[in-house]
Amino acid sequence: MTISIIGIGLLGGSFALAVREKYPKAQFIGVDASPVHGQLAIAKGIVDEVRTLDDAVAASDLIVLAIPVNAIVELLPSLLDRVPDKATVLDLGSTKELICHAVEGHANRAQFVAAHPMAGTENSGPGAAFKELLPSKNLIICDRDKSRPDSLKLAEALFRDIGMKIFYMTPKEHDLHLAYVSHLSHISAFALGLTVLEKEKDEQAIFDMASTGFSSTVRLAKSSPQMWAPIFDQNRTNVSQALTDYIEFLQQFKQVIDDQDVTTSLAFMQRANVIRRVLEGIEKR
Amino acid sequence: MTISIIGIGLLGGSFALAVREKYPKAQFIGVDASPVHGQLAIAKGIVDEVRTLDDAVAASDLIVLAIPVNAIVELLPSLLDRVPDKATVLDLGSTKELICHAVEGHANRAQFVAAHPMAGTENSGPGAAFKELLPSKNLIICDRDKSRPDSLKLAEALFRDIGMKIFYMTPKEHDLHLAYVSHLSHISAFALGLTVLEKEKDEQAIFDMASTGFSSTVRLAKSSPQMWAPIFDQNRTNVSQALTDYIEFLQQFKQVIDDQDVTTSLAFMQRANVIRRVLEGIEKR
Incomplete structure (x- = not known):
């Protein structure tokens, strides 16, 4: 089995590391806009080789999209245009409504499985990936009935084999819940970080006086803006209500x-x- | 040396456990409004015995106030009225302006040392105390020049001996900084917890979909209301500005x-x- 990881960062890298441990003979191809990320991913044993997107798609049984959600929405329809008939496309994006909407009615929609693991850290890039990130965590699959049985079965098998528990819901339910239990806590942390940095001003005082309670509350303010800006944008109606x-x-x-x-x-x-x-x-858990 | 801990909870208990390790021959007396907390504190080895406040004060070289800040403001002046001449009174409260103000000009003010360790967890009571809480953390002493040299020296020696780093500032500076680096993060967590519990409503969805990021951000919402309500009240001008x-x-x-x-x-x-x-x-750190 050949698996391509499109976007070899925290999530894509951690998925590959966990699956490799269960399936040591599987081949992993990495695709990344950053050549440095590609080198690091090979050096870390996340993927066996780095290829162009087209080469990777043509060679794969499973193509995993672990790129920012705006890039998923852009790429997914054209990817489904040229995906081999045997292959499955899986996304791990933090929003689901726009992504599912982008391929609604696509001729190859059934080869796509829309998923989202309830796991992450405030760090990013292949260096942040670790094989324990996903095991024991929960995973949401949306619109399961729109994926063909073999594609769904492959995705479910891999997630279960690495120790994840699967839940099913509509993209609409997913995005509403996530606004409260994930997106809002990221915004609250970003705003807390900004308030303390820009209003307290005395950075030495922050150093000297902040305790582990502050660290814990503000931790998510270290998260990647490139990943989160499109999430907030795609889920803006729910996020805006949660913020209100x-x-x-x-x-x-x-x-x-x-x-x-x-x-x-x-x-x-x-x-x-x-x-x-x-x-x-x-x-x- | 005999040390009384008034309020044998997370902070008072952790202070006693850390000091006991360095000074195994010191005697520890506990004073607590809850008889159960007293029993637990003896069973855990935090204090040797439990006594009434009056008995404890009369017998002590050092009296440590680790009770909510409103109780410190109420108790401290009358405690200084009757404190033996040899003894030092130390408070560990999270606010400093009102506490220092309450004993400004008191005949025995110099026997008092106003301190605040930059450490805590979201748990409370003697069961939550652990000897590693304070070591390696920072400690603020306010108005050091208003404490007499032997009282200041005793307090500083104990804090340094258990591995704390001491900083000095005015009560006004302390309360302003703490509003940003501690009090605000508690309120942001309490409000996040409430938003998710009362707006998301579907508690099963929170269980299934929340990840470690949410846990970390909302952790402080587990904190003791009895401890925090008086802190926010005493520091309301700064806290209100930080919230704005x-x-x-x-x-x-x-x-x-x-x-x-x-x-x-x-x-x-x-x-x-x-x-x-x-x-x-x-x-x-």
């Missing part, structure tokens, strides 16, 4: 603090404390 | 997303990425 909700809670809390209303402040935090139950579920 | 700044950045970012202005969105995140440099400094 978040800003409303912040304004309510600010009012409570301004009013010295300690009773309501306590109640506000006690409601938020319920998140402990949810986090314990996530951390057990 | 934060909400402004969020509104700007929302506008950029609504406008589909991907270039500005990228620039916004690139500015926030500078936080990577700061975090690397913190994580090296």
Whole structure:
């Protein structure tokens, strides 16, 4: 089996490393806009060789798109135009509505599987890839009934074999949920980082006084802008609503603090404390 | 040497455990409003015995206040009224202006040292205490020149001996910086937890779709409301300003997303990425 990884970064690289461990005889071809990323990916054992996109597509049984979501929307239709009949195209993008919409009604739509692993770190590039990123995490497949049985079966088998648990939903459901449980936390971290950097100003004070609590809350502000800008753009209706909700809670809390209303402040935090139950579920995974 | 810990929770308990390791012959007395916390603290080896506040104060060389900041402001003046001449009173509260103000001009002010360790977790109570919490972290002492030399020397020696690095500043500087590097990140996490719990509603979806990025960003929403409500109240002027700044950045970012202005969105995140440099400094500690 030959697998091409289009975009050998954190996610594409981690997928390849995990699959290689289960299928040591599979051949991996890398395609990347950056020649340096290609060299690093070979040196790290992520892929066996680097080829052009056209060569890789022609040679592959499975083509995995792990590039920014705007690039997926652009590339996917033309990729399906020329994909060999035996091959499956899989995307790992963080949005699903626009990506699925871009190939709705395409003659080869059934060779495509729309997926999104619920995993990531704030780091990017092939150097950030590690084989433990995906195992034990959850994976969403959207519009499963629009993929042909053999393509779906191949994708599901690989994800299950590397230890992922698969959930199914519509692209619309996916994008709505992700706005709250992922996209919003990235924006809250980016804005927190900016506030502290540009309003606190005294960088030495940040160094000296910030603790692990601050590090944890702001960690996602290190994430790749090139990856996240298109995600927020593609999911802007949901993200904008989530931000409106978040800003409303912040304004309510600010009012409570301004009013010295300690009773309501306590109640506000006690409601938020319920998140402990949810986090314990996530951390057990 | 006899040390009393008033409030045997995460911070008081962790301080005692770290000091005990360096000074195994020191005697530790615990004082806590909760008898169960007292029992747990003895069982865990945090303190040797539990006594009433009056008994503990009379017997101590060092009295450490590790209770919520509103309780410190209430208790501290009357405690200084009756503190033995040989003894030092030390507080570990997360605000400093109101606490220092409460004893400004007190006849025994010089026996008091105002301190704040830059360390914590989202957990509370004696069960959450661990001896590694404070070592290698930073500590702020405020108004050092208002403490008498022997009291200051004792406090500094203990903090240094358990591996902390000491910084000095005014209570005003402390509270301003902390609003940005600590209090704001707690509020952003509480509000994020509430938004996801109460707007997303589908708790199963949060379970299935949230990843470690979300866990990290929202972690502080598990923190103790009883501890944090008085901190936000005491530091409300600075916290309110920090929240205004934060909400402004969020509104700007929302506008950029609504406008589909991907270039500005990228620039916004690139500015926030500078936080990577700061975090690397913190994580090296």
